[in-house]
Amino acid sequence: MAFYRKKRRKAGPSKNDEKVRRAQTAEDHERAAGTLSSRFPSVRALKVKVAIATPQGVVLEESEETYGPNDPFFLEADCPGSCGSGSYDFAVLIAQSLENLQERGVAQIICAEASYSGAAGAQCGCVAKCEFIAEVIPS
Numbered sequence: 001m002a003f004y005r006k007k008r009r010k011a012g013p014s015k016n017d018e019k020v021r022r023a024q025t026a027e028d029h030e031r032a033a034g035t036l037s038s039r040f041p042s043v044r045a046l047k048v049k050v051a052i053a054t055p056q057g058v059v060l061e062e063s064e065e066t067y068g069p070n071d072p073f074f075l076e077a078d079c080p081g082s083c084g085s086g087s088y089d090f091a092v093l094i095a096q097s098l099e100n101l102q103e104r105g106v107a108q109i110i111c112a113e114a115s116y117s118g119a120a121g122a123q124c125g126c127v128a129k130c131e132f133i134a135e136v137i138p139s
């Protein structure tokens with residue numbers, strides 16, 4: 001017996017399309033961002049630790065990455081919270097610190113996207129904490 005699946009009505013872009021589009025945008029951003037060495041020639045390595053937690057303090061995601069001179073200076077994380085669309089951009093904050101010759105620091109970004117699980121007008125409110133340590137070539 002043949003099985004006919006009901007055709008689903010298409011409402012807006014599918015999740016997969018959106019994923020592909022986001023990946024492409026991310027790639028464009030990566031290219032535009034330049035490498036670590038092109039932005040900060042004296043930085044030999046950059047260790048970045050990120051922890052993203054809900055407003056209640058439940059850690060949803062933790063990561064640690066080390067960037068080399070040829071890696072793109074692209075430090076963005078998707079928000080795993082209830083917004084489903086937020087992202088955190090640490091590059092600006094870290095770049096500011098490096099420009100001020102601070103080799104280490106902590107940045108914190110709160111997601112301001114609308115939350116889909118809460119009441120109308122509620123914000124996602126997830127908190128991303130980013131800790132970084134730069135290894136600078138001694139001059």
Ligand SMILES: [Zn+2]
Pocket residue numbers: 079080081082083084085086087111112113124125126
């Ligand atoms: Zn969020």
